[in-house]
Amino acid sequence: DADVTQTPRNRxxxxxxxxxxxCSQTKxxxxxxxxxxxxxxxxxxxxxxxxxxxxxxxxxxxxxSVSRQAQAKxxxxxESAIPNQTALYFCAxxxxxxxxxxxxxxxxTVL
Amino acid sequence: xxxxxxxxxxxxxxxxxNATMNCSYKTSINNLQWYRQNSGRGLVHLILIRSNEREKxxxxxxxxxxxxxxxxxxxITASRAADTASYFCATDAWQGAQKLVxxxxxxxxxxx
Numbered sequence: 498d499a500d501v502t503q504t505p506r507n508r509x510x511x512x513x514x515x516x517x518x519x520c521s522q523t524k525x526x527x528x529x530x531x532x533x534x535x536x537x538x539x540x541x542x543x544x545x546x547x548x549x550x551x552x553x554x555x556x557x558x559x560x561x562s563v564s565r566q567a568q569a570k571x572x573x574x575x576e577s578a579i580p581n582q583t584a585l586y587f588c589a590x591x592x593x594x595x596x597x598x599x600x601x602x603x604x605x606t607v608l
Numbered sequence: 609x610x611x612x613x614x615x616x617x618x619x620x621x622x623x624x625x626n627a628t629m630n631c632s633y634k635t636s637i638n639n640l641q642w643y644r645q646n647s648g649r650g651l652v653h654l655i656l657i658r659s660n661e662r663e664k665x666x667x668x669x670x671x672x673x674x675x676x677x678x679x680x681x682x683x684i685t686a687s688r689a690a691d692t693a694s695y696f697c698a699t700d701a702w703q704g705a706q707k708l709v710x711x712x713x714x715x716x717x718x719x720x
Contacts, residue, residue: 501650530707539696539710540651555707587650594639595700595708599650 500524501600503588509606516575518603520588526598528591529571531555531563533584534602540587546571578607613711614697620717627684629714631697632677638700640673641708642682645694654682654695687718 501522510516522529527548532540532555542555544563552563560582562574575582588600615630631640639658643651657664657673657680664671670683684691694715698708 537712539712542707542709545707585648589651591708594656596641596653596656597643597651597698597708598653601650602648604648 501588501590501598503586503600503603505603506601507604509608510578511608512579514578514607516578516605518573518586518588518605520571520573520600522569522571522588522590522598522600524590524598525568526590526592527568528593528595529565530589530591530597531561531571531573532587532589533557533582534587535584543573543586575605575607578605580607583607614695614714616714617712618715618717620719621687622719623687623689625687627687627691627716627718629682629695629716631680631682631711633680633697633699634678635699635701637675640671640680641698641700642669642671642680643696643698643710645696645713647693651696684716687716689718689720692716692718 504519530545531543534540541557543561546552546565549565564572583606586603589597591597613632639656641656642654645651655666655671657671668685673680694713696710696713698710
C-alpha cells in the first residue's frame with residue numbers, strides 16, 4: 498500500500514549493530530503499529546502508538562524501542578541486533594475500528 | 609499467545625472451486641477481520657465483521673461470524689489463480705487496548 502512506506506526494504510547487518518527501521522504514512526491515521534513476522538507464525542505486535550504522545554508495548558517489545566516523531570512517522574530501533582531478530586517487519590496504520598493498513602515490509606537479516 | 613487460529617493451515621484447490629477457511633478465537637471481540645498476504649508482501653485488509661453481524665459479503669468473499677462458537681469462516685467463491693496467498697484472521701478484543709491479534713494464517717494455493 499503506497500500510503501504506508503517503509504525504509505529500508507531489505508537490510509543485512511551484524512550482531513551487535515544498531516538498526517533503525519522507518520515508517521511513514523499519508524493516510525492521516527493517528528494509530529501506528531510495528532509487527533514482526535516469522536515463518537510459520539502470524540504477526541506479532543512489537544509496539545503501537547495511538548498518537549504522538551502515546552507509546553505502548555506489544556507482546557514482544559524486548560530488544561526493541563520506538564519513536565513517534567510525528568503523526569506520520571513511527572520508527573523502530575534495534576539497539577543491539579541479535580540473530581533471532583531476523584524477520585520480516587511490518588509497519589501499519591489503523592482506523593478507530595482497528596482496520597489496519599500495512600506497509601510493504603522490511604526484510605531484516607542479522608548475521 | 610495467539611487469539612485466532614486458522615484451519616486448515618494449508619489448502620490447495622482447482623481454479624473455479626470455492627475455498628473455505630475457518631478461524632477460531634478465545635475471548636469476546638468487538639470485530640473480526642480477514643487479511644490477505646501475497647508472498648513476502650504486506651497484508652491487505654479484506655473485510656471486517658462486527659460482533660453483532662452474522663454474515664457479510666464483499667465481491668466473491670463471504671464471511672460468517674458465530675460468536676456463540678467463537679468462530680468465523682471466509683468463503684472465496686469461483687477461485688482464481690490470483691487468489692493464491694495466505695489469509696489471516698485478526699480479532700479486536702472487547703476489553704483492553706484496541707489492538708489486533710492475528711492468527712497463524714491459511715496458505716491457499718489455486719491450481720490452474
